[in-house]
Amino acid sequence: MDVxxxxxxxxxxxxxxxxxxPDGFRALVVDNASTDDSARVAADLGARVVPAPVRGFGAACHAGLLAATAEMVCxxxxxxxxxPADLPRLVAALADLGAAGAPALVLGRRRPVGRGAWPPHARLGNAVLARSLNRRAGTRLRxxxxxxxxxxADLLALRLADRRFGYPLEMVLRAARxxxxVAELDVPYRPRTGTSKVTGTVGGTVRAVRDMRRVLAEAAS
Incomplete structure (x- = not known):
């Protein structure tokens, strides 16, 4: 299993x-042009480091997906x-949901644990986007x-095009269509370590919402 x-x-x-x-899960740390020692730390700890020099969340995810070799990926x-200890639950749900080879996607639905785990502005932006996605794709995600x-193989077949913060929404939208x-499982969501680039800042949340709205607009055109 590749992560x-x-x-x-x-x-x-x-x-x-x-x-x-967890045992049996291989970490692929996709270094998206970090300016700190992320790549060295990951390599020293035994992870495979995948370079993604062009910045963008979707660009990093796509590079990791291309580098992965396992049948199932997280x-x-x-x-x-x-x-990561919650990953086996998602994989087990995926195996049940995608029985007989049917394409499936399992998402971890965040349940905040600890003060500051999910700031109000980020939670609001997520809720608005989830409702918009549900209307467009017929999903019932929260x-x-x-x-x-x-x-x-299923993810690659979707031919996801967004290389920024619209990537996660595009994945669900294309999969549903x-x-x-598509299913959700509750997973604990803790305050992040270090400085947030997205949900911890209003600016980061605005950028993510903007990218995802663009994906929705392009899908409707």
């Missing part, structure tokens, strides 16, 4: 994340807000969760 970890300046968080990677943030599991089975 794609998009990484931008997460040297402080990586030791905790990689130490909690994607999750590398900032210690999510616990979170565009950053922890996910799917079959690698292609008739995939």
């Amino acid at each position: 794609v970890l998009p990484c931008l300046d997460e040297a402080e968080a990586l030791p905790w994340v990689l130490a909690r990677m 994607v999750m943030d590398a900032d210690a807000s999510l616990d 979170d565009l969760g950053p922890m996910r599991a799917a079959r690698r 292609a008739g995939w089975r």
Whole structure:
């Protein structure tokens, strides 16, 4: 099982994340032009480091997906807000949901644990986007969760085009329109380690919402 970890300046968080990677799960730390020691830390801890020199969340995810070799892959943030120990539950749900080879996607629905885990502005932006997605795709999701599991070949077949923060929404939108089975499982969501680039700042949330709205607009055109 390969775990794609998009990484931008997460040297402080990586030791905790990689130490909690379950047996049988291989970490692919996708270094998205970090300016700290993320790549060195990851390599020293035994993770495979995948370079993604052009910055962008979608660019990092796509690079990790291309580098993966396992049949099933997971994607999750590398900032210690999510616990890799929860990954086996998503993979088990994926195996049940995608029985007989049917394409499927399982998302971790965030349940905040600890003060400041999910700032109000980020939670509001996520809720608005989830409602818009549900109207467009016929899904019934409550979170565009950053922890996910799917079959690698199925994800590549979606031909996801966004290379910025619209990537997670585009994945769900295209999967739903292609008739995939999509489900959510609750996962704990903790305050991240280090400085936030997205949900912890209003500016980061605005950028993410803008990118995702663009994906929705392009899908409707």
